[in-house]
Amino acid sequence: MGTKWKSRIIILFFAFLLTFGTTGVLTFFAVGSTYFNKDYFHTHSFQTEYTNLAWYITMFEFSDFTKEDAKAAIIVTDEDINEHRYRYGDLPEQINNINGQYESRIQEAISSQNQEIADALITERDNKIEDITANFNSDEHVRAKVKKEKEQAVERYFKERESYRSDYVRYSQDFLYYFEEKGTENVFTNINLGNDSIESYMSKQDILFKTNFSFLRENLIHNNVHGYEEILENTIPETIGFIEGEIIVPKSTSSRVYQNYENYKMKQSVVIVYIVAGFIALLLGIFIARKAKATESELAWWRTWYSKLPIDSRIVFLLLTTFGTFISIVLYINQFLYFFDYPQTYGFELIICLIAGSFFMALTIIQGKLIAPELKSRKNIEEQWQKGMIYKTWGELKKLVKNIIESLNEAFLNRSTGTQLFVVLGILFGLGLAASMVFVHPVFFLFYLVLLAVIGIPIVMILVRRVGEFNRIYEKTNELAAGKMGPNLDISGSSILTSLAENINVLKQGVKASQNAQAKSERLKTELITNVSHDLRTPLTSIISYAELLKKEGVSDEDRNAYLEIIDRKSKRLKLLIDDLFEVSKMASGNIELHKDNVDLVQLLQQSFAEYDDKIKESTLLFRFNTPEKPINATVDGQKLWRVFDNLIGNIIKYSLENSRVYINIVEKEGQVEISFKNVSKYELSNNINELFERFKRGDESRNTEGSGLGLAIAKSIIDLHEGTLELDIDGDLFKVTIVLNQ
Structure with a gap:
């Protein structure tokens, strides 16, 4: 009995020395720079x-x-x-x-x-x-x-x-x-x-x-x-x-600085003595630990019950006592610094912290000695861990969650919505009936808690999640009904509500695309009507005005001839507009036939430029042709393709910057013919290239130049009928048209 108590006293004294010594060492690092x-x-x-x-x-x-x-x-x-x-x-x-x-x-x-x-x-x-x-x-x-x-x-x-x-x-x-x-x-x-x-x-x-x-x-x-x-x-x-x-x-004893001086001298002495005592206590504790043999009998008493605990529980207890030791030492050091100013307030707390720290230190030392041999072998750690409560509980919990998820997925994915609803209601109704077992005998209360945890809580969580999904879908449909698109619904899982959310997202994208197309169609329709009205009204107004002038008496022969010349020119202008409008309408409706033949594209291009020879000479433009000497043949409708070249050349003459160069290239490339027209525009071009293909669209936005605004639209329609491509490219004021035709 005396040996047992002696062992306990040695352990407690050793723990006290370690705790006191640790506080002294930490005090040195905490306030050494202040008091040394x-x-x-x-x-x-x-x-x-x-x-x-x-x-x-x-x-x-x-x-x-x-x-x-x-x-x-x-x-x-x-x-x-x-x-x-x-x-x-x-x-x-x-x-x-x-x-x-x-x-x-x-x-x-x-x-x-x-x-x-x-x-x-x-x-x-x-x-x-x-x-x-x-x-x-x-x-x-x-x-x-x-x-x-x-x-x-x-x-x-x-x-x-x-x-x-x-x-x-x-x-x-x-x-x-x-x-x-x-x-x-x-x-x-x-x-x-x-x-x-x-x-x-x-x-x-x-x-x-x-x-x-x-x-x-x-x-x-x-x-x-x-x-x-x-x-x-x-x-x-x-x-x-x-x-x-x-x-x-x-x-001066009344001076605040003098009082600080005396107070510092007193604190300095105490801190130095305390730190030295702490180092001595720490060394003494280590010496006692190496020399003491009586603690083995005390450890044997602890080992009889401590070894029965799973290793994870022992590690948790070791961490708790270590944390308790650390907190007690930290609190002790913090309160030690205030002890000099408020000894009555912090004196008792210092004693409590020192006792608590020594107690937790003793428990930590004992547990460390008992558990250290078992932590030396990794294989032993793995075997002990697999027997522990945390490992077993975690494994059972994963298995339980997996079973619940599998069961609920089977119930909700392989049954109709009505069946799922009745299954859930049946389970909830059964849980309600099971609550009556508590009144039969109190022992059933624990059984009912387990039933709620295993079945009731997962069911409620799934219902809450499904209700949340339903509410999001409901809010989104309200937004769509009000004309608000907003972001797409989040898609997760594979339930019926998820499929419904996916369908709503698809419908929303369709509605959005339809609205954009309708808005664009309305805009184009408005612009088309405006442009057609303007372009038809201009020559018609001139014809009417000069016809009225001809009706007046006293018109000279010279003026009459001039008026007739203007009426004739405006009439031809009006006929050209109407012919172009009919032609582009026929192409848009597909009511046009191509009469294809083997045509020399180089010769056709040269003939097209010959038609504009006078206008080219009158202009200040410099034309640079890069055409091969040998023929380049392709199966095309020569008349329709001549119309394409005619429109493009006319646009170049009307819209090119004065004193600039125009480049025309025609080359063969792997069974295709590429024809390019490049010129510098006198008007500022829009960045939206597709606008230039719209009907009645002109490079001259003021619409003061001659032309119908249908040239590029007709040209692109003809090239599309030939299963070729007509592409525009704009780089600043540089305007480029590239035609690619299959030979």
Whole structure:
């Protein structure tokens, strides 16, 4: 019995030494940089104190000028005037900005028939515009405004500086300072010297600490209230010299700094002793652990029941006691730092944390010794883990979830919707009846909980998910009914609702495509009617007008011939438009036949250009032909293909930039013929190439040139009938037509 208790005492003492030693080591790392200084005056905390005092002295002693002095020293430079004048851009930009700020508000007031507010806004806007305009017309106007801004900055400086005065007074009570400006008799001090010199005064004082400080004019400007350097630059005299002196800490028991000094000296001694004791305790604990043999009998008592636990449970207990040890040590260190200031509050808590840490440390050591041999073999770990509760529970849980999912999938995917609904209702009804078993005997309560967990909860989760899917589908159909497309429904799973969501997405895409096609059709129909009306009305109006002129008496023969010439030309123009319209309509409806024959495309192209020989010579265009000397034959309708070339050449002559080059190439490529026309357009071309194939579309949007606007549409229709391709390419103003025909 004595050996058993001796073993327990050794373990507890060993755990206490380790805990205490660990807190000492961690205290060294936590506060070593703070308390391993020569004294308080070498700490960062004190250095911050006298640096702050130097800052306050700069602010209140060396910069001791009045608000009126600062305002009188204000200087407004040309640079200041220009900066204010162009702060928000030039004059037009600022006026536009002001108009933009008020325009919507004025219109809103007018719309609500509130003329009084509208007039007030207009007046306010006009005043601002007048003020901005004056900025650009008068330097004096801007100078006054800039001076006012700087005076406001002076007000803010003094207000902000005054907010630091209480701190300055507090520091002045804890420190003494004496500064002299070299070359002058200016002295800055809070010491009452009387008739003594500073040297005589200092010799009589018991001084704890003193440090030298020196200041230049730049220090007075930059070591002041930040953001007001311009005010200080203008106000602090340029003649100010080199300022040098000392900041002193006298030995005064009422001084806050002296109290901090004494408090630090006491804490430093305690911390050093505690850290040294902690290192000694840690070394002693390690020594006892290596020499102690009596703990084996105590471990044998623990091993009899501890080994019966699964290995995962033992690991969990080990982690819990380790975490308890860590938390206890961390809390101890945090409270140890506050113990000096509040010993009555934190003393008891330190004892509790140390006891708790020792207790958890002892449990951790015991468990570590017991479990360590079993963790040396990986094979043993795997065998023990497979026998553990976590492994078995996880395996059973996966099997249970898999069975539930498989059962529910079979029930919901291989049955009709009605059958699924009745199955779910039957299960829920059965669960409700099973609840009555609880009243038969209390033992059935646990059985009912298991039944709910295995069947009830999964059923409810599936129902909630299905209801959510149904609600999303319902909301989406409402949006579609209201004409809102929105994003597609999310598709997941393979239920009937998922199939329904997929079908709705397909229908939505179809409706969207139909709406786009309908909108495009309506737009094209409107443009077609507008263009046809314009192009037919123009020559018809000329015919009617000149026919009316012919009816008038006294028309000379010369005028009559001129009128008849115009009527004849406009009539032919009208006939051309109508013929082109009929032809493109026939092609669109498919009521046209091709009479194909073996045709030399090179010769056909040359004949087409021969028709325009006079117009080509009259134009300023330079044509460059790249055609082979040998014939290139293809089976085509020569008359229809001549019409294609005629339309393209006519467009080149009408729409090409003057004094530019036109390139025409024809080559054979693997059983095909490629014919290309390239010219530089005189009109700006749309980026949408497909628009040029629309009926009555012209490169001249003003529609002042001759032509029906059907040339490219007819040409593309003819090439399509030949099962070829006609493609357009635009690169800036470069216009290229490429025709590819099968030979």
